[in-house]
Amino acid sequence: xxxxxxMIKVKNVTMNYKGAHRSALxxxxxxxxxxxxxxxxxxxxxxxxxxxxxxxxxxIPTKGDIFIAGxxxxxxxxxxxxxxxRNIGCxxxxxxxxxxxxxxxxxxxxxxxxxxxxxxxxxxxxEVLKLVGLEDKLQDYPDELSGGEQQRVxxxxxxxxxxxxxxxxxxxxxxxxxxxxxxMALLNKINRTGTTVLVATHxxxxxxxxxxxxxxxxxxxxxRDQQRGxxxxxx
Amino acid sequence: MSFRPFYFxxxxxxxxxxxxxxxxxxxxxxALSLLLVGSFMLFAFAMNSLIKSxxxxxxxxxxxxQGVPGESVEALQAELMSWEEIKNVLYVSKDxxxxxxxxxxxxxxxxxxxxxxxxxxxxxxxLKDPQKANNVVDRLKDRPExxxxxxxxxxxxxxxxxxxxxxWFIAIFVGLLAFASLLLIANAIRLAIYARxxxxxxxxxxxxxxxxxxxxxxxxxxxxxxxxxxIAITLLYIxxxxxxxxxxxxxxxxxxxGLSQQEFYQLVFGLIVAGVVIGAAGSVVALRxxxxx
Numbered sequence: 001x002x003x004x005x006x007m008i009k010v011k012n013v014t015m016n017y018k019g020a021h022r023s024a025l026x027x028x029x030x031x032x033x034x035x036x037x038x039x040x041x042x043x044x045x046x047x048x049x050x051x052x053x054x055x056x057x058x059x060i061p062t063k064g065d066i067f068i069a070g071x072x073x074x075x076x077x078x079x080x081x082x083x084x085x086r087n088i089g090c091x092x093x094x095x096x097x098x099x100x101x102x103x104x105x106x107x108x109x110x111x112x113x114x115x116x117x118x119x120x121x122x123x124x125x126x127e128v129l130k131l132v133g134l135e136d137k138l139q140d141y142p143d144e145l146s147g148g149e150q151q152r153v154x155x156x157x158x159x160x161x162x163x164x165x166x167x168x169x170x171x172x173x174x175x176x177x178x179x180x181x182x183x184m185a186l187l188n189k190i191n192r193t194g195t196t197v198l199v200a201t202h203x204x205x206x207x208x209x210x211x212x213x214x215x216x217x218x219x220x221x222x223x224r225d226q227q228r229g230x231x232x233x234x235x
Numbered sequence: 236m237s238f239r240p241f242y243f244x245x246x247x248x249x250x251x252x253x254x255x256x257x258x259x260x261x262x263x264x265x266a267l268s269l270l271l272v273g274s275f276m277l278f279a280f281a282m283n284s285l286i287k288s289x290x291x292x293x294x295x296x297x298x299x300x301q302g303v304p305g306e307s308v309e310a311l312q313a314e315l316m317s318w319e320e321i322k323n324v325l326y327v328s329k330d331x332x333x334x335x336x337x338x339x340x341x342x343x344x345x346x347x348x349x350x351x352x353x354x355x356x357x358x359x360x361x362l363k364d365p366q367k368a369n370n371v372v373d374r375l376k377d378r379p380e381x382x383x384x385x386x387x388x389x390x391x392x393x394x395x396x397x398x399x400x401x402x403w404f405i406a407i408f409v410g411l412l413a414f415a416s417l418l419l420i421a422n423a424i425r426l427a428i429y430a431r432x433x434x435x436x437x438x439x440x441x442x443x444x445x446x447x448x449x450x451x452x453x454x455x456x457x458x459x460x461x462x463x464x465x466i467a468i469t470l471l472y473i474x475x476x477x478x479x480x481x482x483x484x485x486x487x488x489x490x491x492x493g494l495s496q497q498e499f500y501q502l503v504f505g506l507i508v509a510g511v512v513i514g515a516a517g518s519v520v521a522l523r524x525x526x527x528x
Contacts, residue, residue, distance in 0.1 A: 056440070085442035096437055100253065113443035157441070
């Protein structure tokens with residue numbers, strides 16, 4: 001295992017969906033180190049979501065290898081998958097909050113279902129909600145919150161059990177620019193705690209202003225991997 | 236992942252209450268399906284006891300030769316009793332036969348016109364398995380003590396052909412009904428789970444184990460099946476008390492449409508087990524789609 005130092009290691013991965021004419025991803029190789037902040041950019045349909053779903057082992061690639069923190073995803077037993085996912089926090093464009101649970105309950109739920117002890121939940125939930133700046137809204141329901149606040153709840157949920165990786169799929173896709181930069185700042189803050197963060201986005205301004213590593217996909221092919229990069233597409 | 240019964244129980248009760256409209260839809264489906272199966276089972280039990288008692292009427296009567304001495308008759312009776320197909324052998328003497336005739340045709344001129352006793356003595360055989368009647372007749376027909384055997388082979392065969400078909404028909408129909416209700420119930424549960432697919436998705440994404448996700452749904456399905464079965468049983472019980480028992484105690488008393496207490500308890504037990512099993516199986520089947528990794 002000593003060879004694999006990267007947090008996320010993707011090696012010659014090709015993904016063909018059943019019945020599709022072309023590959024969703026073609027021979028992609030990427031290494032992301034512990035503690036990195038990476039943007040995954042490209043137009044809709046370029047394979048960003050497929051890439052994220054592969055890392056969550058929702059999909060298994062047609063060809064190639066994927067390692068997360070040294071664990072081989074291709075040969076991973078099914079019953080191991082939940083263990084993997086506990087180490088990866090997910091944030092989505094549509095927040096995926098439970099409407100009939102309060103902010104507190106939404107975050108606590110994520111800890112309950114992985115079997116955290118009640119005592120730990122009572123301590124961790126307020127703490128992580130304070131981190132995202134929602135310590136005053138514990139008892140609110142999602143529909144009483146703004147879009148930005150809802151995304152903060154979902155980030156709190158993803159980060160509640162301190163995973164080593166946060167994957168965010170278009171986290172600002174539904175938000176206005178001001179709110180978006182707040183969310184990005186939050187992800188940046190989480191990144192500074194040592195968490196590896198991967199953000200799939202087509203938010204040009206955000207990418208250009210943050211100057212982080214940029215991995216660009218086009219039609220399933222990796223066309224650019226650049227430190228302190230920019231969005232770099234003409235649209 | 237440890238199994239945490241109280242957490243699961245709490246979760247399933249809470250969700251049963253929160254989604255009570257959908258839960259009630261499931262319960263109602265179970266109740267109606269089991270009611271349908273149950274009432275048909277009641278009918279089947281009644282038919283079965285009717286068939287059985289009809290079959291039991293099949294008996295073989297041996298008319299004895301006039302000159303046969305008493306000890307030969309006793310010997311024959313003892314021998315027949317030892318045959319394994321035969322349940323009982325009743326000796327009816329000439330005098331008893333005449334008595335019976337007089338009783339059956341009381342007040343009619345037939346009785347008045349009888350002089351002396353023209354009736355033979357007989358042995359009336361009841362069989363353990365009425366279907367074996369023909370074998371018994373075949374084995375007895377050449378015995379010198381016997382003058383004549385009363386047994387209508389053709390009627391017996393026809394009767395059994397009919398009862399066999401009736402039994403098959405009942406079995407197939409109950410089977411189909413049970414299958415149809417299984418589908419209905421699985422569908423109702425699928426709806427309930429579909430309504431909560433978001434929760435399931437989140438559970439999977441944050442890394443809940445498959446069984447952790449399954450247990451509350453499983454318990455909820457069992458709860459729905461159990462409550463549905465109880466409702467069906469209550470309705471069936473009311474039907475039994477107000478309809479079947481009344482009929483039994485009145486006009487149709489002579490018809491052997493019996494439903495013993497024991498049979499009813501069997502039915503109750505069967506329906507509860509069916510409700511619980513179907514509820515559990517339905518949730519597992521319905522969840523499979525949502526748990527696919």
